[in-house]
Amino acid sequence: MSEDDRRGFGARLEIVAIGEELLGGETVDTNAAWLGRTLKGAGLRVVRRATVGDDVAAIRAAVREALTRVSVVLCTGGLGPTRDDVTLDAVAGLAGVRLEESETLVRELQRRFAARGLTMPEINRRQARVPAGATVFPNPRGTAPGLAIAVGDGQVLLLPGVPQEMRAITEASVLPFLQRQWPASVRPETRVLRTTGIAESSLAERVEDVVATLTDLEVAFLPGYEGVDVRLTSWGGATDALDAAVAALASRLERWLYTVGLESLEEVVAAELVRRGRRLVVAESCTGGLLAKRLTDLPGSSRYLLAGWVAYVNRAKELFLAVPPSLLADHGAVSEQAVRAMAEGGLRFPDADYAVAITGVAGPSGGTVEKPVGTVWIAVAGAGQTVARRLLLPGDRAEIRDRSAQAALHLLLRQLRREGRGHDHAQ
């Protein structure tokens, strides 16, 4: 029996995920984890999930079974325009109601296609069908609306399987809808400490004695290859205990901690750059644009990112960043000398305050005895100095590239925070 069951919280629901591609393995079901997390954050527990194919009988059986255990079933997938998509028919049949074409939805679909200069294909009319009496949740991102349909004493919610659409409808409409069903549901309170650059076992050892004292909180270590998150959860509204635990853990983990919250490292770095009015350039070799991509994933990134170079071949390092050919010949492109020269060359860009550089061996080939795959140099130039670090990273090409970008962002963050401290007296 889980913690929550012992505490007897009542807001329980089940998910039925629909799609042959989820069973055949063509698609990884990322909706499941997102929904689990999002609903849990709203105090709603997913207690079971069934995954079935695009098959009327299988969908009906799974929904019917789920409704014997819980009063709300959330279905994802199978709302597309093609004949494969049978979720709506299956659930309307179970509810014993007809599907009617909604003029409003047809017009909305036509408008959506027209906005892109297209005529709505006739096939999309299927997505304008609504079961009698259903609640319609608008889809701001696509053509299939979400629906809530009464089946017996229960409610069956239908959402499209496309992640962006599912998420948008859930946030805008489904969470408020569910919160009206369970107005008194207890929401857990959580704090997340996000760290990078320290292994899970080292981190756990470092905070072992603190964690042993946190008997009223759920403590989870969530390792990923970009870092380890420590999640603290209180189901009893023990806000003071949470805050005290965060403070105790933060003081042990200061060197690796980049945020108490859910922000990504690039979001924390971006906020720090904007707050200080600093502008950045990036010079990448082995990460090949990944660092710039992460920094520009965020809206408004032109406030802090000026430009970047993918200096993939040596000639590019010379031409873009004025790295001397003799330096590359003497020390190689993966060296402290090269990464410092790349960062300092980048910093010459007009108005740049900081430059970050990365050069390394991402593999799978290109490693040597002296510089094996996973050898990466990172540097940050700015505020009158250049700091460089050598990394020796485990993992495959993708992991090495991700970890390199993560370490470079973390080094930049530490330099930015140091700048703040160093300038306190001068300001």
Place this chain on the structure above:
Amino acid sequence: MSEDDRRGFGARLEIVAIGEELLGGETVDTNAAWLGRTLKGAGLRVVRRATVGDDVAAIRAAVREALTRVSVVLCTGGLGPTRDDVTLDAVAGLAGVRLEESETLVRELQRRFAARGLTMPEINRRQARVPAGATVFPNPRGTAPGLAIAVGDGQVLLLPGVPQEMRAITEASVLPFLQRQWPASVRPETRVLRTTGIAESSLAERVEDVVATLTDLEVAFLPGYEGVDVRLTSWGGATDALDAAVAALASRLERWLYTVGLESLEEVVAAELVRRGRRLVVAESCTGGLLAKRLTDLPGSSRYLLAGWVAYVNRAKELFLAVPPSLLADHGAVSEQAVRAMAEGGLRFPDADYAVAITGVAGPSGGTVEKPVGTVWIAVAGAGQTVARRLLLPGDRAEIRDRSAQAALHLLLRQLRREGRGHDHAQ
């Protein structure tokens, strides 16, 4: 009833995935997709999957239900050493058999710990328990073995949830075990046509009449925001019919088809560049490094990618790519003139054969009535010409960026293929 059921293929099984973290969303269930794909490749269909928490009653209920539909149930997760891990107890109870500590397994565990200079913690003895009469599948990667347990007339297979361990046991032991259960199982043959730049509904309309004739094949449209895959499956070894269907569909979809296979668009582009000995530079504004990142995700990318620019601010477009300030002032950075100038400026890089440029409004802000969010210009310069296209893309910032990079890669691929045809006579 699905296509396969109608055809009466018998090798069907269900999965029960066990773990609170799968319901709470702390973990994405990647095992499910891997197992689905791997089993399907061996001619074994996963027809349903249930996900439940670490809870004896829930596990028993899910396994018992599954056994009413199929004769083999594969459970993953809940075999760890801690008290949370109750899968073994749940299934042994269902089978009505006792758990006995296996001396062989205890010695194996002790040996495993000793090899790392450690003493086996007492807690790990739990993982040496075996239900009477069960088949043990050795775990080459960890401490929990796999097990096959007879429950009534059916078989319940238990595998650890750690992906590396689950995969290793499946490949070494579970697939051979299952193939002995169903010696005559039919392996499916599949073909995938990957397209980009055409919406699912338009694609479906365009091939509707062809698909109507493919009565012996399973046809699935798999849309993602980077394109639509069409998957054809034959369960009857109808290779000729598959190939004929591929040819018929390919001729309808030529303009959007980039491969018949499983390669990503960047892999297809990379192979084409390498085959032709062509080298590329990329100049990105709104995608901010994403295109370069995708091209360098692949091992060996230095064979075809020379360099890239993230020309995020106008000054970078001027300095890196020699775009005239007056052009940017007259037409704006998101314009046909700007994107052509970016590509042509990039092409000046030493030894570059092709240059790809992208500039647009990725949003969420920065849109105007004339150039709304989603307005993107892409260009490809090379082989003596520059082609440019205007896109008007739906979606959020991430989608617009992904679709822009995808469209640019596709335009490059089309130009590369055209080059081939154009030069046929000259060569």
